[in-house]
Amino acid sequence: MQGLHRIPQDRIAVLIGAGGETRKMLQKAAGCKRLGVDSESGEVSVFWGEPGSFDPVKAMKLPHVIKAIGRGMAPKKALKLLDDENFFTLVDLKDFVSKRTNQQRRVRGRIIGSKGKIRQLIESHTGCEITVYGSTVVIVGDEIGLPLAQDAVERIASGSEHGSVIKGLERERKRARLAGKTIDYIRAQDDFDDDGFEALVPGFADLSRRLNRRLKASQIDPEDEEEVAQALELGEDESISWEEE
Template sequence: METSVRVPKDRIAVLIGKAGATRKGLEKAAKVTLEIDSTSGDVSIIWDPAKTDPVKMMKFPELIKAIGRGMSPKKAIKLMEDECYFQLYDMREWVGKQYLQQKRMRGRLIGTEGKIRRFIEHNTGCEMAVYGSTVVLIGDEEGLPLASNAVERILRGSEHGTVIKALERERRDRKMAARRLEYIEEKGDSDDTGFEQLVPGLAEARQRSRRYKSSQVDPEDEEAVTEMMELAEDESVSWAEE
C-alpha cells in the first residue's frame, strides 16, 4: 500500500537527516518504507497493512507534512502518539497571496524574538511551526483547541494583547472545569457507594449526570451565556406566527 506527499525541496535534507538517520528513524517508528525524490519533493510512503498500525498509517502522512512545513523531526514524531493530533493553516486564506502580507502575518504569528509562538506553545503544550504561508500545530485534545483559537485570532487580525488574555482565560476556564468535574466525581464516589453496588448501572448513570452538570453554563456568568448564544456561520433563527 502506498501514499504520496509532496514536501518543499529545501526540507528534503531535514527529512533525510545526516547519513539518512532521520529517514531511518521515521521508518522504524512507523514500520514503513520511504522513497524520497529530491528533485520533485515527492515522498512515497510504502507500508504493509498486515504489519503497520492503522492509526499510524493514517497519521504518518501528516507527520511528513509537518516536517515539510517547518517542524523539526523530533517534535513532529510526537504525532505518532495516540493522543496527539495535527492542524495546518494556510494564511493565504486570510491575507491573500501577496508576499508582503504573508511576511507580515508570519511576523505576527512568531512575535518579537519568537515570544508569541513560545507563549502559545508554553500555555497549550503544543508544538507550533510557521513556514512559508503555513502554520502547523501538533498537540493533544486539550491543548490543540486552545492553540488553534490563538492562531485563528491572530490570523483574523486580533492584537497580541487580546490573544494573550483570551488564551489565559480559556486555559483558566478549562482548569476550573476540570477541577469542578474532579470534585463532583470524588464527592459522588464517597456518597452511597454501597447502594450503587446494589443497583446495576446506577454508578455509571450518576457519573454521566455529573459530567452533564459540570458542562452547563452558569446563568449568572453573562460572558459565558453570551458566548453560548452566539450562532455559528451556518445557523440562523427565524420567527413565524402560528
C-alpha cells in the first residue's frame, strides 16, 4: 500500500464519483489494483500489483493526479497528468497576498477574470489546464506551456496588468510557432533529395540553396556583428547591380 495525499472533505465525493465511477476510472487509467479513500479523514491510498504489472511512471505521477483533484481540478482534466509529456505545478496565492480571505478572493478574481476570460486566455496561449481553488492555483501542461502559464498566473497575482501579461503570452506563442516552422523546414530539407528533383526541374538545387541562405539570414541576431557580416556576404552565384535613373 502507498499512502497518497489527504484531500479536503468537499473533494472526497468528487474523487469517488457517483457509484464509485470516478475512482474506477482512475484505477483503470493508472493501472493500480485499488484506490482507497477514507470518507472521514480524506486520506487516499493506492494498492499496486506485483512489479512489472503496472507502469512505474504512472505510479510516480498518480499522487499529482490525486493532489490536483483535491485542489479543485476536474478528474478528467487531472488525468492528463498521466501522459508522459504533461506535468503539474501548484501556485500558492498566500505567497503573494496576506492570509485574509478578502485579499485572496480579490486575487482569485483577477486570475479568473470576468466570466473566466483571463483564465481561458492563459489556457489557450499555453495549452494548459488551470484550476483556481481556495488559496491555490493548479496548472497542468507540457514542459513548454507550463512555465509560461505559471509565470502569467504569478505576475497577475503580483499585480501586473492583464494586458501586459496576455501580450507577453502572445509574443511567446508566436515565437514558438516560428521556431516550430523552422524546425519542420530544416527537417524537410534534410530528408529531401535535391539531386533527384534537379533532374526534373533544372536549377532547383540552386534555388534551394538561395532560399536556405535567406532563411538563415532572417534568423540572425541583429546585435551580433559577426552574424550580420556573414549574412551580408554574397554567395558565389549572387551579385549586386545598380544603375542611376
